[in-house]
Amino acid sequence: MITKDILKAKKVLTNEGIVAIPTETVYGLAGNAYSDEALKKIFILKKRPFYNPLIVHIKSASALDQIAQEIPEAAQKLAEIFWPGPLTLVLKRLDHISDIVTSGMDTVAVRVPNHPLTLKLLEELDFPLAAPSANPFGSISPTSAEHVANYFDSQLDIILDGGNCEKGIESTIIGFENNEPILYRHGSIAIEEIEKVIGKIAILTKMEAKPNAPGMLLKHYAPKTETFLTNKVSELLKSFDGKKVGVLTFKDKITNKNIAHQEILSAKENMNEAAKNLYAALHRLDLLKLDAIIVERLPNHNLGKAINDRLERAVKK
Numbered sequence: 001m002i003t004k005d006i007l008k009a010k011k012v013l014t015n016e017g018i019v020a021i022p023t024e025t026v027y028g029l030a031g032n033a034y035s036d037e038a039l040k041k042i043f044i045l046k047k048r049p050f051y052n053p054l055i056v057h058i059k060s061a062s063a064l065d066q067i068a069q070e071i072p073e074a075a076q077k078l079a080e081i082f083w084p085g086p087l088t089l090v091l092k093r094l095d096h097i098s099d100i101v102t103s104g105m106d107t108v109a110v111r112v113p114n115h116p117l118t119l120k121l122l123e124e125l126d127f128p129l130a131a132p133s134a135n136p137f138g139s140i141s142p143t144s145a146e147h148v149a150n151y152f153d154s155q156l157d158i159i160l161d162g163g164n165c166e167k168g169i170e171s172t173i174i175g176f177e178n179n180e181p182i183l184y185r186h187g188s189i190a191i192e193e194i195e196k197v198i199g200k201i202a203i204l205t206k207m208e209a210k211p212n213a214p215g216m217l218l219k220h221y222a223p224k225t226e227t228f229l230t231n232k233v234s235e236l237l238k239s240f241d242g243k244k245v246g247v248l249t250f251k252d253k254i255t256n257k258n259i260a261h262q263e264i265l266s267a268k269e270n271m272n273e274a275a276k277n278l279y280a281a282l283h284r285l286d287l288l289k290l291d292a293i294i295v296e297r298l299p300n301h302n303l304g305k306a307i308n309d310r311l312e313r314a315v316k317k
Helices: 006-014 036-046 061-066 073-082 116-124 145-152 191-198 233-240 271-286 303-315
Strands: 019-021 028-032 055-057 087-093 107-111 158-160 172-177 180-185 227-230 245-249 259-264 292-296
Touching: 006 019, 006 028, 006 116, 006 158, 019 116, 019 145, 028 036, 028 055, 061 073, 073 087, 073 172, 073 180, 073 191, 116 158, 145 158, 145 271, 172 191, 180 191, 227 233, 227 303, 233 245, 233 292, 245 271, 259 271, 271 292, 271 303, 292 303
Parallel strands: 019 158, 055 107, 087 172, 227 292, 245 259, 245 292
Antiparallel strands: 019 028, 087 107, 172 180
């Protein structure tokens, strides 16, 4: 059921059920973060491996000390500036936080979402919500209630409809090693904005089999259609003569007889608009039963880094 009724959502969540919730980034599959039964349901529904931790969503920065401890000064600064908002902090967890949430690690990923409907829901609850993106593991993230319904309509009692997501790509994730901040995942807040608050930070470059934060696996956000990422769309199109190809570009329209459908992320070259449109465009292309999707790499600065990160994971073999 797609609805805006948070009291119906509250009832399902209180009974250890799962609800799809809107955030400013993408829609999430939410359950009681303190209930192992609810947490297991999230992993099973999403077909997500249990070694991949979840993000805990809290109602305000003042609730952080109910989830985490020994919070670095830099983390407190970031929370003050960017919460509610698309920033996830990976911090030392309190003992009562379930191993299922953290995949057995001593850290927990936490954020305050910036969506009025979900914030109202969190105010109604006496527990935080654990929520990965509301898509089958590895698939394109959902940015509308309809995307979630296409994935899970028969398996979810409640999909809270908060409209199209404002940001369109997942949160930026910052962790701390020896109290020093490190970027675990590019996201809706550009690293340049983070560095204005806490100074230069390191970027995690080595991906391991067991991720230390959500959204770090090499293969992710992927259409079912075979997808290619390139700086030279017109050149790559020559390899698909006679094929039915979809094209996703940053700002320019391309004319080619092999193009069955084209999506443009932002004709105005606006990175925020491009990020907001990214997943919806990939969903539309993936429904067209194409032979291939060709995606143009974006300029690699500011939010372009986060968009390219998602595209690189989408095409990773």
